[in-house]
Amino acid sequence: MSQNILVAVAWPYASGSLHLGHLAGAYLPADIFARYHRLVGNKVLMVSGSDGHGTPITVRADQEGVSPQEIVDRYHPEILGYWDSVGISFDLFTTTLTENHRQVTWDIFRAHRAKGTIVEGESLQFYDPEAERFLPDRYVEGTCPHCGYPTARGDQCDNCGRTLDPTDLLNPRSRLSGATPVQRSTKHWFLRLGAFAGEVKAWLESKTGWRRHVKNWALGMIEEGLPDRAITRDLTWGVPIPPEADTLGEGKRIYVWFEAVIGYLSAAKEWAALQGTPEAWRDWWQNPDAKSYYFVGKDNIPFHAVIWPAMLMGYGEHNLPSDVPANQYVTFKGSKASKSLGVGRSIGWYSERLEPDALRFAIASILPEQNDTDLTDDEIIRRINEELVATWGNLVNRVLTITSRNFDHQVPEPGSLDKVDEEVIATVDTALTAVGELISEVELRGGLRTAMEAASAVNVYLNSTEPWKLLKSDRDRAATVLYTACAAISGLAVAFTPYLPFTSPRIAEMLGTGPGDEWSRPKLTPGRELGEIAPLFEKISDDILNEDA
């Protein structure tokens, strides 16, 4: 019974390098989840892309004196490189700069406008009379009214951290020209979110199995009231307003927060078109049995658990999110990783120094599913050496080495299985089922831990049966034990596959069980020639993550 599963992953700004927080928050969990569902035979569509619009990109472009397009052209390929290097298996990772995305955005805009849930409105905005431009809040700077910091931004003071409104600033000035900005009225299109409050609330309340912080946050947001939100800005970089609605004056664009979430739908359509099956996206968006999972960081909860559902409700005939398993943050020595603050090195920096599965393991074992989780380089190294290499890598290596050397490089012919043999196999099979259930529930850290516990159980089995002694006293029994151990690790390899997609298939190669293409313990053929035996992982040195190492 195959199911269609949409794996929708947060769209990173193409304005800088991504760090391990991004990997842990959204991309790795999404990938583990997607790989699992592919293995069990579900039809997975995993999409995302670079967000090519938004303030961070224009800020960066202005700083460097280049066009926003150049910024996107620089960082989008870098981001694609990350996915390649750590095995994040997108079906499509596009950008928001495509013609397709524009059309889909317009579709949704028009549907809401026809229903009267997108309406015209006016707001006051700072305007730079010299540059002749409206200014986003962060383009206004001035003295913080709270702490006196002279270069506070319009949205926040970097010195005391307080949230500000640009009108709060003393001596406001434009960051573009230094001129004193003036308030000027400007027309915009507004999304009447409040019109969907009741429907979204009822929908949220019907959801079970969602993470507590996600549901509470979303409900709390509705409780506070959902005001109309301007979905256009006075900008020249962004998705244009549909021509028939572009009547508010010059220099208006649809703003990112409205348009970026639409990327999930437009990416699905783009993927379908690229496959030569332009209607195929409907299998994930309009089939009522399809499921959709949105992997985002907790800062994105409002957009995915409230605003995007409201947008879809207004659009109609498209599936709402099945779950938004938002993760909390990874902190580095207590501080939030942040592109703008420069805390946390890039994914690329780590992937150059660590094997992809080792990095994936370290991150997967600390996924911040319940709480913010602190991570240090020492912790990464420790997880790899003390857990991945010692427990799992060594288990595979010890079993295959002793088997290969003593049974002519073949899978041994077992006698009848004793109770202990059947028990260890049952432990592995039970763990395999449990890991699958945990991944389905997006309890990915728990799934990995369950697999590791089963690996420990196999180590215990070996220490109690002592096949290295049996080889001298009872060779037939040794064959049975080693056959059992081989069967156990072949089953465990399946459980590890979503987490460790680079090394897990090598176990099937070494045991000759063929490509694992389902979520069950592969059949092991006695007498079958083994592949070349080599350790799955290297132990790494303590200083591999030192700056100058």
Added chain:
RNA sequence: GGCGGCGUAGCUCAGUCGGUGAGAGCGCUCGACUCAUAAUCGAGAGGUCGGCAGUUCGAGUCUGCCCGCCGCUACCA
């Protein structure tokens, strides 16, 4: 300020609807083993579950207050 989350062994974290003596991994101590990447296995030490008060036959788990940390606060997404 408002909202959300969190504060459990040295470290990173689990603890479902309140209920047998509070858990895991790593680290540490002692022991076993030697097939294996000085890997593995066993035993043990180690916590007044942030604080105070309350509800209850019974609270890490519920309520109130306090202390501390993190995030968001909608023109960052």
